Amino acid sequence: MDPLQIILGLVFGFVAIPALLKLFRAFALFTVIQECEAQVFTLFGKVIGTLDEPGLAFPLFKFGPRAILIPFFGKKYSVNTSMRQHYLRNQMVNSEEGTPMGVGIWYEMQVNNPADYLFINTNPEGSLQANVASSTISALSNLEMETMLEDRHSLSRNVRETVSPLSEKWGYRLGSVYIRKVAFTDSAMVENITEKVVKRLVQVTSAMKQDGENRVGLIKSETAFKVSQKMAEAATKRPEIVGQTLNAIGQEDEELLETVLDVMETEKLLESGAEVDLLPQNANCLIQLGDTGGGSVSHGHPPEIPRS
Numbered sequence: 001m002d003p004l005q006i007i008l009g010l011v012f013g014f015v016a017i018p019a020l021l022k023l024f025r026a027f028a029l030f031t032v033i034q035e036c037e038a039q040v041f042t043l044f045g046k047v048i049g050t051l052d053e054p055g056l057a058f059p060l061f062k063f064g065p066r067a068i069l070i071p072f073f074g075k076k077y078s079v080n081t082s083m084r085q086h087y088l089r090n091q092m093v094n095s096e097e098g099t100p101m102g103v104g105i106w107y108e109m110q111v112n113n114p115a116d117y118l119f120i121n122t123n124p125e126g127s128l129q130a131n132v133a134s135s136t137i138s139a140l141s142n143l144e145m146e147t148m149l150e151d152r153h154s155l156s157r158n159v160r161e162t163v164s165p166l167s168e169k170w171g172y173r174l175g176s177v178y179i180r181k182v183a184f185t186d187s188a189m190v191e192n193i194t195e196k197v198v199k200r201l202v203q204v205t206s207a208m209k210q211d212g213e214n215r216v217g218l219i220k221s222e223t224a225f226k227v228s229q230k231m232a233e234a235a236t237k238r239p240e241i242v243g244q245t246l247n248a249i250g251q252e253d254e255e256l257l258e259t260v261l262d263v264m265e266t267e268k269l270l271e272s273g274a275e276v277d278l279l280p281q282n283a284n285c286l287i288q289l290g291d292t293g294g295g296s297v298s299h300g301h302p303p304e305i306p307r308s
């Protein structure tokens with residue numbers, strides 16, 4: 001191959017082809033559409049069509065011969081159709097009790113009609129933020145503080161239902177809406193509420209402790225009553241059992257019964273702590289017992305007892 005032909009081929013490949021592609025794109029013979037992008041074409045101030053399929057597109061096939069006039073008498077607009085997220089902080093609302101509250105609301109939006117998005121509203125995103133903020137304030141104002149703090153899911157749905165019709169007129173749709181934060185803006189009020197919560201926790205803790213002590217005391221008293229009742233029942237059963245046992249012993253052996261009764265009597269005497277004076281069986285003396293438990297003993301024959 002001739003070296004000159006190689007050089008001409010390289011020049012044509014690296015210079016002529018890119019230049020021709022730029023020229024074709026400048027005359028709107030083709031265009032490249034990215035992901036999450038839409039291109040709106042206007043001619044003489046009017047929208048002639050929109051291309052939103054990603055890839056290589058040919059306006060000439062889509063719009064006909066008038067596409068050739070777009071570079072001279074029209075314009076091409078690129079619109080981002082991806083999902084966008086926004087967060088509005090510290091939207092001021094008042095509760096039913098008159099408490100100032102700061103609300104943070106998070107929402108999503110996505111362009112679904114690029115032509116309306118471009119030309120119906122000059123500042124669609126700013127208008128959307130203003131509508132979301134105003135709808136949030138309208139939905140949350142004059143509500144009870146408990147409702148504002150606990151029912152954020154239903155309130156978020158109310159805000160979305162209020163804003164969605166307006167957003168669709170402006171060429172985009174409103175996605176998820178969620179009230180993420182409800183906070184007090186007055187620091188003195190926050191301290192006051194914190195103090196009340198702490199006091200309430202102390203009261204609840206004390207009440208729980210006292211209730212526990214009361215329950216323990218009740219359980220102890222009930223247990224003591226049942227134990228004493230069972231002991232009394234056992235004490236009443238003891239004489240009956242002992243009597244039955246002694247009767248059984250007496251029927252078998254009377255001498256054994258006498259021995260058992262003597263032993264029981266001796267045990268009772270010992271348990272009573274009384275003083276006992278022992279006198280030999282064949283002692284030839286008299287014993288005079290005194291109050292102190294002592295006695296005088298005289299030996300010999302016993303004195304004669306006068307007879308009448």
